[in-house]
Amino acid sequence: MLANIFITVLVITGINGLLALILVIAEHFLASYGECQVLINNEKSVQVNGGSTLLSTLNSQKIFLPSACGGRGTCGYCKCKVTDGGGPLLPTELPLLNESEISQQIRLSCQLKVKRDIKIEIPEELFNIKEYEAEVALLKPLTHDIKLLRLKLVQPDKIKFKPGQYVQLQSEPYHGIKERVSRAYSIASASTQTDSIDLIIRLVPEGICTTWVHRYLKEGDRAKFTGPMGDFCLHEGEGEIIMIAGSSGMAPMVSLLHHIDYQKIQRKIHYFFGAVTRKDLFYLDEMEQFQKKIPQFKFVPALSNPEPQDKWQGETGLITISLENYLKTIDTKEVQAYLCGSPGMIQACIKIFKNYGVTQDRIYFDPFA
Amino acid sequence: MQSLSPWVLFFASIFTGNILLTYFLGMCSFLSVSKQIKTALGLGLAVTFVLTITAAINHVVYFQILEPLKIEYLRYIVFIITIAATVQFIEMFIERYSETLYLNLGIFLPLITVNCAILGVSLFMVIRRYTFVQSVFFGAGSGLGWLLAILAMAGIRERLNEKKIPPALHGPGIALIITGIMAMAFIGFSGMVQIQ
Numbered sequence: 406m407l408a409n410i411f412i413t414v415l416v417i418t419g420i421n422g423l424l425a426l427i428l429v430i431a432e433h434f435l436a437s438y439g440e441c442q443v444l445i446n447n448e449k450s451v452q453v454n455g456g457s458t459l460l461s462t463l464n465s466q467k468i469f470l471p472s473a474c475g476g477r478g479t480c481g482y483c484k485c486k487v488t489d490g491g492g493p494l495l496p497t498e499l500p501l502l503n504e505s506e507i508s509q510q511i512r513l514s515c516q517l518k519v520k521r522d523i524k525i526e527i528p529e530e531l532f533n534i535k536e537y538e539a540e541v542a543l544l545k546p547l548t549h550d551i552k553l554l555r556l557k558l559v560q561p562d563k564i565k566f567k568p569g570q571y572v573q574l575q576s577e578p579y580h581g582i583k584e585r586v587s588r589a590y591s592i593a594s595a596s597t598q599t600d601s602i603d604l605i606i607r608l609v610p611e612g613i614c615t616t617w618v619h620r621y622l623k624e625g626d627r628a629k630f631t632g633p634m635g636d637f638c639l640h641e642g643e644g645e646i647i648m649i650a651g652s653s654g655m656a657p658m659v660s661l662l663h664h665i666d667y668q669k670i671q672r673k674i675h676y677f678f679g680a681v682t683r684k685d686l687f688y689l690d691e692m693e694q695f696q697k698k699i700p701q702f703k704f705v706p707a708l709s710n711p712e713p714q715d716k717w718q719g720e721t722g723l724i725t726i727s728l729e730n731y732l733k734t735i736d737t738k739e740v741q742a743y744l745c746g747s748p749g750m751i752q753a754c755i756k757i758f759k760n761y762g763v764t765q766d767r768i769y770f771d772p773f774a
Numbered sequence: 775m776q777s778l779s780p781w782v783l784f785f786a787s788i789f790t791g792n793i794l795l796t797y798f799l800g801m802c803s804f805l806s807v808s809k810q811i812k813t814a815l816g817l818g819l820a821v822t823f824v825l826t827i828t829a830a831i832n833h834v835v836y837f838q839i840l841e842p843l844k845i846e847y848l849r850y851i852v853f854i855i856t857i858a859a860t861v862q863f864i865e866m867f868i869e870r871y872s873e874t875l876y877l878n879l880g881i882f883l884p885l886i887t888v889n890c891a892i893l894g895v896s897l898f899m900v901i902r903r904y905t906f907v908q909s910v911f912f913g914a915g916s917g918l919g920w921l922l923a924i925l926a927m928a929g930i931r932e933r934l935n936e937k938k939i940p941p942a943l944h945g946p947g948i949a950l951i952i953t954g955i956m957a958m959a960f961i962g963f964s965g966m967v968q969i970q
Binding site: 496 | 869
């Protein structure tokens with residue numbers, strides 16, 4: 406009996422060991438392609454050991470393409486553009502690529518192996534998502550419950566983002582709160598300014614991260630964030646741009662306006678900003694500046710419930726009313742809508758846009774807002 | 775079985791004892807990769823190739839190692855391991871030395887590591903106590919039989935694309951019905967020779 410067990414173990418181990426040995430030797434001699442260079446987006450190049458799939462090669466370089474199936478070639482999320490050195494298209498890629506993708510040299514990175522120097526293009530935002538360490542350069546109140554947080558980048562010291570994108574700010578443990586949480590905030594500064602970012606953060610009652618920013622964070626402190634992320638950005642088009650925001654939803658619009666100003670975009674822009682009273686309004690000087698620099702830009706703040714001492718002369722009532730009154734007067738055929746604010750406000754505005762013929766594909770909003 | 779000519783065994787395993795249509799082994803890849811003749815041909819060739827080689831290797835392992843040591847009950851696990859390792863090795867080899875062969879055949883290899891037809895052939899050869907030469911012919915024949923079945927299936931399915939099929943039968947439904955009819959048609963060969 407004991408001998409039997411012994412022989413069994415020995416045989417299995419022996420066979421396994423032998424096969425493993427053969428495979429290791431084969432791997433060493435057959436599957437090694439030496440050092441290969443991966444050139445990403447024509448700017449970053451990395452040296453890698455050839456032989457494994459592009460997906461896992463990139464992963465080992467901390468560049469993460471999305472993949473849901475774990476590299477088995479069934480989900481198609483890991484597509485990327487390979488402009489040189491990809492070798493012929495594999496039959497295992499074909500079911501997941503359509504003709505236009507094939508003609509654009511899109512490949513399935515989990516199937517394609519790196520065997521020689523290779524040139525690839527991946528969406529900037531994937532390539533770009535990093536963890537940043539920054540220093541609080543400025544933390545000033547904009548209204549009674551909104552603060553401007555300026556983060557000066559320390560490591561890495563430069564950020565590249567598309568206007569409208571957001572970052573995830575990580576809160577540190579503070580009084581009574583032991584966990585770290587990450588919350589998304591849109592970048593409110595110009596994308597041309599690469600060494601620091603501005604965030605506009607409203608104090609949410611009981612909010613872990615916003616309480617941390619408002620009550621505990623001080624100028625000179627260190628803070629961490631990851632990003633940039635998101636696809637809320639200015640879309641191509643000729644028609645009028647209608648922006649709608651409330652409260653801290655101001656942030657991505659500021660970044661978009663910087664971009665519009667910098668690029669000298671000539672499209673007409675109407676920006677409705679909703680608030681309750683005069684004391685909820687902020688960045689009025691900045692908006693004034695933008696109106697001077699961009700002649701075709703108009704900023705329309707609307708107060709839903711102005712107090713008597715506000716002596717408010719502008720638009721009064723819910724933002725939806727101002728929007729509707731304006732949409733009545735224009736041709737909405739090519740209008741693009743950009744929204745950021747509370748979900749209730751966004752839903753109400755989308756409804757009005759649709760009533761006036763602005764189709765869903767021309768309405769853009771940040772899903773987390 | 776010692777007396778059976780390898781050639782008889784070869785043709786018998788293609789037609790009368792078709793591994794897929796008589797024993798219904800290797801169905802998963804048969805159903806999923808039979809949409810185009812070209813890919814079906816690639817997969818079929820890969821199966822044939824691997825079947826022939828693993829039948830030979832497993833024959834040696836079983837009759838030279840497992841049986842003399844009286845540990846035949848380990849055959850399942852040992853066969854699976856040798857098949858997996860062999861497939862892996864062949865894949866690496868082809869990938870390195872022939873890009874065209876790899877494109878047409880090699881990429882299917884990982885798919886068939888766990889194909890039950892491959893394990894089935896090794897087990898049949900043991901149960902029926904084939905000689906080494908018989909095993910190799912049996913493996914090759916079974917592979918070609920599988921290739922024949924998947925090619926026929928792919929041909930039919932390509933033509934089905936243009937035909938009206940009841941919505942409920944789309945995909946695997948109609949494929950299984952066709953497989954059944956093909957299996958019945960192959961019974962027609964069974965008068966020629968029987969291998970058990």
